[in-house]
Amino acid sequence: MDDISDVEIIAPNFKHRLSGVTSTIIQLIPVQRALGQKVAVLGPGLPASLPHIGYTALAALWRRPKNRALRVWHARRNIEMLPAIVLRDLLRMKLKIVFTSASQRKHSGWTKFLVRKMDAVIATSNRTAAYLEVASTTIMHGIDTQRFFPAEDxxxxxxxxxxxxxxxxxxxxxxxxxxxxxxxxxxxxxxxxxxxxxxxxxxxxxxxxxxxxxxxxxxxxxxxxxxxxxxxxxxxxxxxxxxxxxxxxxxxxxxxxxxxxxxxxxxxxxxxxxxxxxxxxxxxxxxxxxxxxxxxxxxxxxxxxxxxxxxxxxxxxxxxxxxxxxxxxxxxFSIKGEAEKIGAVYETLLSKS
The missing domain is CATH 3.40.50.2000 (Glycogen Phosphorylase B;)
Incomplete structure (x- = not known):
C-alpha cells in the first residue's frame, strides 16, 4: 500500500469484472506515474503492480497531501462518483472530483445529477461530449506505441x-x-x-x-x-x-x-x-x-x-x-499524450486552494 500522504490523485475501480474502464486504468496509471503524477488506485480487480491505497486510508482525506491543498478523485462510473460526493460534500474532505465519460447515449436523471456535481468532466470523444449537459474537456484514449508497432518482417x-x-x-x-x-x-x-x-x-x-x-x-x-x-x-x-x-x-x-x-x-x-x-x-x-x-x-x-x-x-x-x-x-494517439492531457486537468484542480 502507498502512503496516502504522498498520493495526490485517487483512481477508484469499484467493479470486480474486467471491463474497458478497468483496462484503461491499468494501462494509464504506470504512464501517469512516469510523468510524475502522484496517482494511486483504490478498489478490487487491479494488478498488485499498481500503487494502491486501502479503504481505511480514506480517513486521511481530511488532511492535505504533501505540498498540495487537496486531492483529486478521478471517477469513471456512477458508483465511483457517488462516494466521492459524500466524502467531499457531507464529510467535508479536501477533495475535487473528475469524471471521465465514454457513454454515447442520453444519460439518466441520476447520472445527470451526479455529473453536475463534478469539478471537472472529461469526454473520451467529441461524440461523447455532445451527450453531456455540462462543460467538458475532450481527451481521447491513447495506446502504448511501445507495445503496438509494425512488424519488421x-x-x-x-x-x-x-x-x-x-x-x-x-x-x-x-x-x-x-x-x-x-x-x-x-x-x-x-x-x-x-x-x-x-x-x-x-x-x-x-x-x-x-x-x-x-x-x-x-x-x-x-x-x-x-x-x-x-x-x-x-x-x-x-x-x-x-x-x-x-x-x-x-x-x-x-x-x-x-x-x-x-x-x-x-x-x-x-x-x-x-x-x-x-x-x-x-x-x-x-x-x-x-x-x-x-x-x-x-x-x-x-x-x-x-x-x-x-x-x-x-x-x-x-x-x-x-x-x-x-x-x-x-x-x-499515444497513451503518453493522453496521460499528459489528463494531468493538465488534475493540475488545474490541484492548484486551487
Missing part, C-alpha cells in the same frame, strides 16, 4: 503464430458476440474469400459462456461454406500485438461501442482499417484523400464486404493507408 510475424506466411490476412479482434459484429465479419469473409485464394481471415477473442452458442453457430456457418481452413477462430491471447502485426487488413465490425481502441491498435501496427461508424471510430480514422481506413454504416454487411474488397484488391492502397495510420496513431 510480415512473413516472419505470421510464421511465429503458426499462420501461413504466403497468405494475406484479414482480422477481427475482440469479444465474440452480436454487439461486436463478429457475425458480420464472418459473413463478409464467406462472401469474399472464395474469389480471393491469397487471403485468409482470423477472429481473435473469447466468447463468454452466454455467447458460446453464438460462436458455435458462426463456426458451423464457416464449416458449411467450406472455409473452416481459411476463417480461423484463434481464441483469446495475451500477446495480441503480435497478432496485429500478422495482419494485412483489420475490420472493426461493431454494432455499438463506447470508444473502441482496436482501430488504433491496428493503425499503430501499420494495418489499414475498415470500421463501422460507432464509438469514436469516426474521430480515429481519416477517410478520403489521406485515408487510414474506410468508415461504413453500423450493421451493413454490404458496405463491410465492399470496403474490405477495396483494400484486398488494391495492395498499393492498402500499403498507403497502413503507413498513414501508423503516422496518425503515433502523432495523435
Amino acid at each position: 510480415k512473413a516472419n510475424a505470421k510464421t511465429a503464430l503458426g499462420l501461413p506466411a504466403d497468405k494475406k490476412i484479414a482480422g477481427c479482434f475482440g469479444r465474440v458476440r452480436h454487439q461486436k459484429g463478429t457475425d458480420l465479419f464472418v459473413d463478409s469473409m464467406i462472401a469474399l474469400l472464395p474469389q480471393r485464394p491469397d487471403w485468409i481471415a482470423i477472429i481473435a477473442g473469447r466468447a463468454t459462456p452466454s455467447h458460446q452458442a453464438f460462436e458455435t453457430e458462426l463456426k458451423e456457418k464457416v464449416k458449411s461454406a467450406g472455409l473452416a481452413g481459411r476463417i480461423l477462430f484463434v481464441g483469446e491471447h495475451t500477446n495480441i500485438p503480435d497478432w496485429y502485426r500478422a495482419l494485412d487488413l483489420f475490420v472493426a465490425p461493431q454494432r455499438w461501442e463506447g470508444f473502441g481502441l482496436t482501430p488504433l491498435e491496428a493503425m499503430a501496427t501499420q494495418v489499414p482499417v475498415v470500421a463501422t461508424d460507432v464509438g469514436a471510430f469516426s474521430e480515429l480514422l481519416v477517410t478520403g484523400a489521406d485515408e487510414t481506413g474506410i468508415l461504413i454504416a453500423a450493421g451493413s454487411l454490404a458496405e463491410m464486404t465492399e470496403a474490405s474488397a477495396l483494400f484486398m484488391d488494391d495492395p498499393e492502397r492498402t500499403q498507403r493507408a497502413g503507413k498513414r495510420g501508423l503516422l496518425r496513431a503515433v502523432e495523435s
Whole structure:
C-alpha cells in the first residue's frame, strides 16, 4: 500500500469484472506515474503492480497531501462518483472530483445529477461530449506505441503464430458476440474469400459462456461454406500485438461501442482499417484523400464486404493507408499524450486552494 500522504490523485475501480474502464486504468496509471503524477488506485480487480491505497486510508482525506491543498478523485462510473460526493460534500474532505465519460447515449436523471456535481468532466470523444449537459474537456484514449508497432518482417510475424506466411490476412479482434459484429465479419469473409485464394481471415477473442452458442453457430456457418481452413477462430491471447502485426487488413465490425481502441491498435501496427461508424471510430480514422481506413454504416454487411474488397484488391492502397495510420496513431494517439492531457486537468484542480 502507498502512503496516502504522498498520493495526490485517487483512481477508484469499484467493479470486480474486467471491463474497458478497468483496462484503461491499468494501462494509464504506470504512464501517469512516469510523468510524475502522484496517482494511486483504490478498489478490487487491479494488478498488485499498481500503487494502491486501502479503504481505511480514506480517513486521511481530511488532511492535505504533501505540498498540495487537496486531492483529486478521478471517477469513471456512477458508483465511483457517488462516494466521492459524500466524502467531499457531507464529510467535508479536501477533495475535487473528475469524471471521465465514454457513454454515447442520453444519460439518466441520476447520472445527470451526479455529473453536475463534478469539478471537472472529461469526454473520451467529441461524440461523447455532445451527450453531456455540462462543460467538458475532450481527451481521447491513447495506446502504448511501445507495445503496438509494425512488424519488421510480415512473413516472419505470421510464421511465429503458426499462420501461413504466403497468405494475406484479414482480422477481427475482440469479444465474440452480436454487439461486436463478429457475425458480420464472418459473413463478409464467406462472401469474399472464395474469389480471393491469397487471403485468409482470423477472429481473435473469447466468447463468454452466454455467447458460446453464438460462436458455435458462426463456426458451423464457416464449416458449411467450406472455409473452416481459411476463417480461423484463434481464441483469446495475451500477446495480441503480435497478432496485429500478422495482419494485412483489420475490420472493426461493431454494432455499438463506447470508444473502441482496436482501430488504433491496428493503425499503430501499420494495418489499414475498415470500421463501422460507432464509438469514436469516426474521430480515429481519416477517410478520403489521406485515408487510414474506410468508415461504413453500423450493421451493413454490404458496405463491410465492399470496403474490405477495396483494400484486398488494391495492395498499393492498402500499403498507403497502413503507413498513414501508423503516422496518425503515433502523432495523435499515444497513451503518453493522453496521460499528459489528463494531468493538465488534475493540475488545474490541484492548484486551487
